[in-house]
Amino acid sequence: MTTHDTVPGIEERLRAALAARAELVRPEDLEPLTPVVELRPRWQSPWVLLATAAAVLLVLGIVFQGVSGGPRSDEIAPKPDEQLQLPPDVGRDWKADDQSEPARLDLDGDGTKEKVEFLAEPTDERDGRTRVQTTLSSTGEEAFGLVELGTTIGINALDPIDADSDGDQELVLYTTDLDGGPGAPFEPVVLDLRDGLLVRAVPDDPELLASGDVAVPGSETEYYDRVHLQTFGVDGATLVSTRSVNAFARAAGGMTVLRPESYVVDTYEWTLDDQGVLRPGEPGCLVQVPEATTPCESDSADDLPYVTTESTDTIGVGEQVALEDGGLGYRARVEDQGGPTLVVDGPGAEGSVYGLNVPEPRVHVVSPGYLVGNDAASVLVTSGSDPGAMEVVVQTADQAGLVRLRPVGEIALGSGSTADGRAYRSWLTGAGVLVTAVAGDDGSWDAWQWVRVGDTEIAPLPWGTICFDDVEDPTSGRAC
Amino acid sequence: MEPVDITELYAAHRLSLVRLAVLLVDDFASAEDVVQDAFAALARRPDAVRDTSKALAYLRVSVVNTARSALRRRRTARAYSPPHDLSPPSPEDAAVLAEEHREVITALHRLAPRQREVLVLRYWSNLSEAEIARTLDISQGTVKSTASRALVALEKAMTATAGSSSGKEER
Numbered sequence: 001m002t003t004h005d006t007v008p009g010i011e012e013r014l015r016a017a018l019a020a021r022a023e024l025v026r027p028e029d030l031e032p033l034t035p036v037v038e039l040r041p042r043w044q045s046p047w048v049l050l051a052t053a054a055a056v057l058l059v060l061g062i063v064f065q066g067v068s069g070g071p072r073s074d075e076i077a078p079k080p081d082e083q084l085q086l087p088p089d090v091g092r093d094w095k096a097d098d099q100s101e102p103a104r105l106d107l108d109g110d111g112t113k114e115k116v117e118f119l120a121e122p123t124d125e126r127d128g129r130t131r132v133q134t135t136l137s138s139t140g141e142e143a144f145g146l147v148e149l150g151t152t153i154g155i156n157a158l159d160p161i162d163a164d165s166d167g168d169q170e171l172v173l174y175t176t177d178l179d180g181g182p183g184a185p186f187e188p189v190v191l192d193l194r195d196g197l198l199v200r201a202v203p204d205d206p207e208l209l210a211s212g213d214v215a216v217p218g219s220e221t222e223y224y225d226r227v228h229l230q231t232f233g234v235d236g237a238t239l240v241s242t243r244s245v246n247a248f249a250r251a252a253g254g255m256t257v258l259r260p261e262s263y264v265v266d267t268y269e270w271t272l273d274d275q276g277v278l279r280p281g282e283p284g285c286l287v288q289v290p291e292a293t294t295p296c297e298s299d300s301a302d303d304l305p306y307v308t309t310e311s312t313d314t315i316g317v318g319e320q321v322a323l324e325d326g327g328l329g330y331r332a333r334v335e336d337q338g339g340p341t342l343v344v345d346g347p348g349a350e351g352s353v354y355g356l357n358v359p360e361p362r363v364h365v366v367s368p369g370y371l372v373g374n375d376a377a378s379v380l381v382t383s384g385s386d387p388g389a390m391e392v393v394v395q396t397a398d399q400a401g402l403v404r405l406r407p408v409g410e411i412a413l414g415s416g417s418t419a420d421g422r423a424y425r426s427w428l429t430g431a432g433v434l435v436t437a438v439a440g441d442d443g444s445w446d447a448w449q450w451v452r453v454g455d456t457e458i459a460p461l462p463w464g465t466i467c468f469d470d471v472e473d474p475t476s477g478r479a480c
Numbered sequence: 481m482e483p484v485d486i487t488e489l490y491a492a493h494r495l496s497l498v499r500l501a502v503l504l505v506d507d508f509a510s511a512e513d514v515v516q517d518a519f520a521a522l523a524r525r526p527d528a529v530r531d532t533s534k535a536l537a538y539l540r541v542s543v544v545n546t547a548r549s550a551l552r553r554r555r556t557a558r559a560y561s562p563p564h565d566l567s568p569p570s571p572e573d574a575a576v577l578a579e580e581h582r583e584v585i586t587a588l589h590r591l592a593p594r595q596r597e598v599l600v601l602r603y604w605s606n607l608s609e610a611e612i613a614r615t616l617d618i619s620q621g622t623v624k625s626t627a628s629r630a631l632v633a634l635e636k637a638m639t640a641t642a643g644s645s646s647g648k649e650e651r
Contacts, residue, residue: 014631017581017583017584017588018603019604021502021585022604024502024577030498065483154513183545184521261618273643326610326613327608433619
């Protein structure tokens with residue numbers, strides 16, 4: 001991929017070092033963990049029910065007085081009384097997980113930091129409650145609380161905050177969603193010392209204070225939903241969070257989110273009010289760029305959908321080419337075998353053939369590699385005479401041959417006009433991404449990216465709005 | 481198509497995925513957790529992947545993302561310590577890793593997470609640009625440019641490490 005000019009041997013050194021470091025992990029080093037098995041839903045766990053009931057009694061008794069809003073997921077718990085209720089004093093004999101580190105912060109505001117320990121409820125799945133306990137330096141009395149964080153493994157606090165600016169500090173833990181895949185949201189758990197108990201302060205908008213890919217309610221379609229990209233953290237002694245202004249399409253299954261490299265986020269600083277409710281301040285603005293953020297400017301906006309290149313090199317009957325497929329090493333040629341036939345050679349595809357159905361077929365040199373999940377050949381076929389014709393042909397997962405991917409979803413693949421008279425055009429970008437732009441009413445175009453949604457199906461995901469001076473020349477794409 | 485057999489995947493790929501995670505987080509215990517989380521996530525969503533050949537790619541994505549989250553949490557928990565403080569090799573690791581390799585690994589962990597991920601996936605996992613792009617959910621062009629810049633940054637970090645080491649020896 002890259003030949004480094006300044007240090008010729010650096011790639012070799014890196015390769016050797018990585019191999020050496022990896023091989024320090026030997027098979028016998030692995031913990032004899034129980035193989036993963038499918039678990040019953042969390043709500044069916046008696047531990048979860050117990051924990052939820054206890055935690056919600058603890059929390060809601062003080063926090064939810066006067067809090068309005070929609071129903072919460074933990075409504076299975078008994079309704080709280082109007083006053084703080086003592087949680088069951090369980091867990092004194094629980095032990096801290098080896099990977100948990102005590103937190104040190106000044107919970108009672110006397111200038112001396114308390115040592116706060118996290119004791120794990122022993123359960124088979126290590127996902128029980130955590131007893132958070134300390135001895136207050138000001139009184140010598142014990143204070144504790146019970147929380148459920150999704151796991152009892154490796155409980156570590158973030159930096160403390162003083163969200164109510166009262167001089168004492170609040171403890172910030174966070175949940176872990178073991179049920180979630182990549183991007184599964186998790187949220188902070190803020191514990192405040194009240195009446196000798198560590199009480200959870202609940203945000204008035206919990207979804208705004210989550211980190212991860214947070215789904216937009218009601219956005220789900222058969223092939224995708226939309227998510228806001230969110231983070232939270234502690235900056236100084238303040239709990240801060242960010243949420244992308246726009247929501248981005250996430251393919252069903254959660255593997256793909258069409259996130260731009262740079263996008264605008266709203267930022268929030270959270271404060272704790274007298275009722276023990278965390279409330280966000282007025283939103284600020286930042287631009288999230290790779291690995292950093294930058295201040296917003298008047299024209300800050302998300303990156304345009306990456307559709308402003310087009311791969312146009314093709315071959316026809318009697319020609320062959322080494323496909324530009326990211327180094328997979330496939331070759332394609334078009335033969336006349338009583339009709340135009342695509343022939344692919346390469347790993348697991350020695351001479352695989354596919355009869356082409358489009359008139360005057362043209363096979364693109366760049367592969368639509370995003371449409372195959374692992375090492376496999378992929379070919380885009382267009383027509384020299386019919387701009388509406390377009391086919392994606394890929395190697396089957398079992399390497400038995402080549403198969404056409406069937407477009408499904410909200411828009412058509414190719415070029416033409418929709419039923420309501422809107423023009424659409426599809427093309428392959430220089431990066432091998434198959435896209436379609438559909439004309440809007442105001443001169444703008446809605447960009448869609450095609451993704452694999454089944455063994456032999458592809459579907460379009462909405463990718464954003466862009467304007468073209470000439471849609472036949474994607475390089476003319478610009479912000480509207 | 482039937483859901484993938486998680487137990488079979490576990491037996492076949494756990495070691496290689498833990499090794500991948502170690503290269504990303506440089507901490508064996510965290511690496512084991514990262515991989516366990518990845519398998520747990522897959523087990524709880526068996527319908528997400530019905531093709532065994534794609535399950536490894538799914539797990540790889542999960543490991544990379546979970547490792548990144550682990551580092552982010554570790555960084556946050558340490559009050560935004562600079563990256564080079566994040567994950568020093570454990571003493572036992574340092575004891576058995578040759579000096580020439582340790583210098584590279586130390587420099588690697590001074591890189592930005594995405595740079596490190598691209599280099600590890602390219603030079604250890606031996607993935608193609610296309611596969612890296614899919615794993616990291618970025619374009620192939622970004623993979624290429626990130627890899628190029630990462631090698632330059634790695635070289636600089638190694639130079640800094642060497643300078644730092646020589647300075648200590650002189651004292």
